[in-house]
Amino acid sequence: MQARFNRVWIVAVLALAGCGGAGRPNFIYIMTDDHAAHMLSAYGSKIASTPNLDRIADGGMLFENAFVTNSLCAPSRAVLLSGKYSHKNGQLSNRDTFDGSQQTFPKLMQQAGYETAMIGKWHLKSEPTGFDYWKVLPGQGRYHDPEFIEMGKRVRHEGYVTDLITDFVLQWLENRPEERPFLLLYHHKAPHGPWEPDEKHRSMFVGETIAEPPHFNDDFSNRASAVADAESDLEPELANRYTRWGSPPPREMDALGRKKWVYQRYVKDYMRVVASVDDNVGRLLDYLDAADLAANTVVIYTSDNGMFVGDHGLFDKRFMYEEPLRVPLLVRYPPLVRPGSRTQAMALNLDFAPTILDLAGIPVPEDMQGRSLRPALGGDAPGNWRQSVYYHYYEYPSSHNVYPHYGVRTERYKLIRYYKPVDEWEMFDLQADPLELNSVYADPEHAEARAELEAELARLRAELQVTEE
Ligand SMILES: [Ca+2]
Structure with missing residues (x-):
């Protein structure tokens, strides 16, 4: 039964991808910033609720083992665009400027006749290349009344960044040239720090005490010195940030009290800004249904890296530990992917470029280092699928x-x-x-x-x- 189903799905996608022209799928790649997989309800979070992100999982596939190759904002974005590791695309750290003259998958899509757009957080210093339209936040961007750069021109908008990015996405979808298939990169700033919620979500969790993770009081014994030497602790580093931001922990607290206070403040604000992302992704999914685009659009949800959300008593990312290494990865595409399916196949952010090119029927360049996830999406990861990740x-x-x-x-x-x-x-x-x-x-x-x-x-x-x- 399973095999027969798989054949049906494969035949359906070959029919769509093989013929070119009008049958080619559209792509909406949704990427948040610092959204840990364990902070989605689809991934079993006991504290976070993400009903609209879960809709993508319900209508498609959830990757149980999706990882990034370098858990940091700018390097991860360069891996996405190039399909290559940091040492090959040149973006080793946040300090580097992305070399936009190199081969990227949006350029290849554009050359193959796709309408391409990039809206939201970019964070690569150089101007976007390979897009017919782009409107990005300068640097990290701001949560409230943010400035954007639209095709090279700075413009400030009143409102909340997550709503605004979605407004621009929906406007672009509404006004795009309909005769061509499209690739849309829809990149949120949230839930990157400083986790400033909007009015709508500010009062969520007030008066509640959020459960601490089981390794909240890790003392870093039995480990290399790196994790103890890192400056990513809720106390003192995040406590000091909250003090700088004007909301210090109460004075009378001891170190453990401050750590617990900071965790409650952090995890609640984190889930509040995620709740806005969830609402806005719901707006997008509703639009796709109403515009009759859901059936032939590949919708991907992921994050540029995972995150410590009080795990090990930490915040931030960078480490190869599970919480920053793992990312959510949800893919909905009715012709290929069975609703509500899951896979354990190891996926990397390195795979997004080859996967999207492959599903679009565009040859994947030899020098890309990732692999198309098409077999996993079809329910059949091949026997020679990767068994390890670097x-x-x-x-x-x-x-x-x-x-x-x-x-x-x-x-x-x-x-x-x-x-x-x-x-x-x-x-x-x-x-x-x-x-x-x-x-x-x-x-x-x-x-x-x-x-x-x-x-x-x-x-x-x-x-x-x-x-x-
Ligand atoms: Ca990030």
């Missing part, structure tokens, strides 16, 4: 003092090397220790697994032509 974080020194590191993750294990200014390793058995509280790198019981991981890491670095360190 990760590499570079930005150092930085405001969060996270040491540069690289590593490999398999279904069961993770091996990480911090190579500057220290030289230290961590290894986790994710089956026995899913919260990553105990490195087994030096544990003789895991020596064989460690040797296999070291070999796999070397193989991946050679295959991907990693030259750093």
Whole structure:
């Protein structure tokens, strides 16, 4: 039964993608900033509710194992556009300026006759290339009354950033040339800091106490020095930020009291700004239904990186730990993807460019390092699908003092090397220790697994032509 269903779906998509012209799908790629997978109800969050994002999962596929290759804003965006790792696309950190003259998938889509648009947070310093229309936030952008850059011209708008970006998206959809298929990148600023909710959501969770994650009071023992040395703690680093932003923790509190206070403030504001994203994605989905576009539009929801939301007592991202490494990935496309389906196939943000090109019927360039997710979307990840992923974080020194590191993750294990200014390793058995509280790198019981991981890491670095360190 399963196989027959799959064949039906595959035949349907071949019919759509193979013939070119009017049958080619449209694409709406929705990306938030810093939205951790465990902060969507579709991913089983006990505290966050995201009914409209969950609609995409209900109507399509949820990837249970989607990861980024470098958990940081600008580098992740460059991976998306290029389909290449940071060491190949040149965007190693937030400080670099993206080389917009390089090959990107929007350029290839444009050349193949797609109408292309980029609306929302860009964060790559150089001007967008490969888009017929673009309207982006300068830098990080602001939550309230933000300035935008529209095709090179600065313009300020009154209102809330998440609503405004969606307004511009709906206006563009309404006025686009209808004779051509389209690619629309719809990028939210939220839920990136400083997590400023709008009026509509400001009173959510008032008077409630949100549950703390199980590893909230991690003391960072049994780990390399990197996590203890990082400056991403709720107390003191986020507490100090709240003080700078004019809402300091109450004076009489001790350190643990401040940490708990900061967590409540942070997690509530985070879920409030996500609630606005959820409402606005709902507006978009309603529009697609009303405009009769839902059936032939690939809708993708993801985030540029995951996030610590009090996990390990931290905020921010950068680490190869599960919370920043994982991203939500939901894909709805009725001709190919069965509603309510899930996959465990490991997906990377590296795969978005090849996947979109493939579904559009455009050849995927040889030098892209990702793979089309089409087989997984059709319900049949092939036997030779990747069994491991390579990760590499570079930005150092930085405001969060996270040491540069690289590593490999398999279904069961993770091996990480911090190579500057220290030289230290961590290894986790994710089956026995899913919260990553105990490195087994030096544990003789895991020596064989460690040797296999070291070999796999070397193989991946050679295959991907990693030259750093
Ligand atoms: Ca980000």
